[in-house]
Amino acid sequence: MAAPESGDGNNGAARMVTLISSDNTRFEVEAAAASLSQTLQLTILDGGGGGGDGIPLPNVDSATLSKVLEYCIKHAPAAANGGAPNATAVDRAELERFDNEFVNIDQSVLYSLIMAAHNLEIEGLQSLVAKKVADMIKGKSPMEIRRTLGFPDPTPEEQAEMNAHMLEYGWAYE
Amino acid sequence: MSEHFEISRRRRASSPSSAAPLDNDDLLGQILIRLPPGPSTLPRASLVCKRWRRLISDPDFLRSFRTHHRKPPLLGFFYHDRAFDLRRNIDFTPVLDPPDRIPAVRFFEQLVKGSEVIGCRHGRVLVISRKRRRFQVWDPVTAGDLRCVAFPPPFRGKGLAEYVNSMFLWTNDEVFIVDLELAKFKKLPQRISYCSCHPFTSFCAAGKEYDWYIELPPLIPF
Numbered sequence: 001m002a003a004p005e006s007g008d009g010n011n012g013a014a015r016m017v018t019l020i021s022s023d024n025t026r027f028e029v030e031a032a033a034a035s036l037s038q039t040l041q042l043t044i045l046d047g048g049g050g051g052g053d054g055i056p057l058p059n060v061d062s063a064t065l066s067k068v069l070e071y072c073i074k075h076a077p078a079a080a081n082g083g084a085p086n087a088t089a090v091d092r093a094e095l096e097r098f099d100n101e102f103v104n105i106d107q108s109v110l111y112s113l114i115m116a117a118h119n120l121e122i123e124g125l126q127s128l129v130a131k132k133v134a135d136m137i138k139g140k141s142p143m144e145i146r147r148t149l150g151f152p153d154p155t156p157e158e159q160a161e162m163n164a165h166m167l168e169y170g171w172a173y174e
Numbered sequence: 175m176s177e178h179f180e181i182s183r184r185r186r187a188s189s190p191s192s193a194a195p196l197d198n199d200d201l202l203g204q205i206l207i208r209l210p211p212g213p214s215t216l217p218r219a220s221l222v223c224k225r226w227r228r229l230i231s232d233p234d235f236l237r238s239f240r241t242h243h244r245k246p247p248l249l250g251f252f253y254h255d256r257a258f259d260l261r262r263n264i265d266f267t268p269v270l271d272p273p274d275r276i277p278a279v280r281f282f283e284q285l286v287k288g289s290e291v292i293g294c295r296h297g298r299v300l301v302i303s304r305k306r307r308r309f310q311v312w313d314p315v316t317a318g319d320l321r322c323v324a325f326p327p328p329f330r331g332k333g334l335a336e337y338v339n340s341m342f343l344w345t346n347d348e349v350f351i352v353d354l355e356l357a358k359f360k361k362l363p364q365r366i367s368y369c370s371c372h373p374f375t376s377f378c379a380a381g382k383e384y385d386w387y388i389e390l391p392p393l394i395p396f
Contacts (some may be wrong), residue, residue: 082370114195126204131197134208137271142221149196162221 017049025062033076038121051164059119064112103132211243212274252291293341300341
């Protein structure tokens with residue numbers, strides 16, 4: 001009879017790694033979750049981050065890292081199934097619900113997440129946060145986009161250029 | 175990875191500031207390709223500031239935008255009267271709601287009266303003006319990049335068919351392929367005796383080889 005555990009050398013408890021934020025907070029997380037980061041994946045495969053060592057992340061503060069890891073932990077099981085081609089509709093709906101709620105956050109937190117997802121190269125998170133910003137500006141006029149994103153008001157020169165362009169593409173601004 | 179867009183990777187700021195993501199062309203590009211594919215989207219976004227305008231007009235960005243939105247929206251349809259009338263304009267009926275509704279009147283000034291639409295691909299329209307004996311490759315949304323090409327010498331306007339992203343034109347004895355995206359014509363070396371032509375392809379490839387296109391000289395520089 002086959003043994004019930006079908007592990008590939010990964011028997012027992014899941015392997016844990018430690019990540020250290022820029023403000024020196026230590027986060028212990030499953031290697032599978034941290035490996036969603038392309039940047040960390042190789043280090044982890046090489047056995048880094050285990051024991052008392054920890055992987056320092058000088059570009060990510062603890063508040064942002066905790067949020068990033070929340071995402072990774074939630075998405076790790078689906079990612080382990082190769083992007084979850086055989087996930088059930090219920091699983092997918094649950095992840096979607098999580099994602100929607102996950103990005104329902106302050107703009108400054110969102111911006112920090114964008115930078116962290118970029119630095120850590122977490123593809124799904126990069127896509128999620130970019131989509132969130134796109135959703136914030138879609139259907140808005142150029143001035144509304146500037147206000148939404150906190151840009152300063154346009155200079156008279158910029159304003160003149162905008163007006164000229166709007167005449168040409170008037171239909172797009174109705 | 176196909177939608178991973180980058181023009182130039184700027185060095186990331188060492189201390190993340192709130193505006194940092196939008197100062198990075200790569201990250202800004204990733205945001206902008208996720209805007210909806212409607213025709214008003216990019217004209218609007220390109221007005222936000224000079225940097226956005228530069229990024230949005232970059233061909234690499236536009237390619238990523240198209241790749242990301244695999245299915246382009248239907249903007250409307252062109253039509254003419256059944257009795258082809260040299261004095262009449264082509265009519266256009268938009269199907270989208272504002273702000274993506276492109277008014278028909280916008281097109282009337284751009285086309286020679288009596289022109290006939292013979293095909294649309296990649297947001298470009300191939301128009302034929304028998305009166306002036308020329309083809310026009312026309313971009314209705316930007317109104318830019320118009321290009322007129324004289325009928326290839328033997329072409330008398332016999333027939334046409336669709337071929338991948340191109341139009342397939344044939345005459346009494348010659349066959350042409352018009353790539354609407356690049357506004358280029360290619361004459362095939364094969365000759366035909368008069369019949370109808372049907373392009374036959376083994377599969378519909380996403381990418382194509384363009385280098386074999388022969389560019390016919392534009393008749394009128396726009």
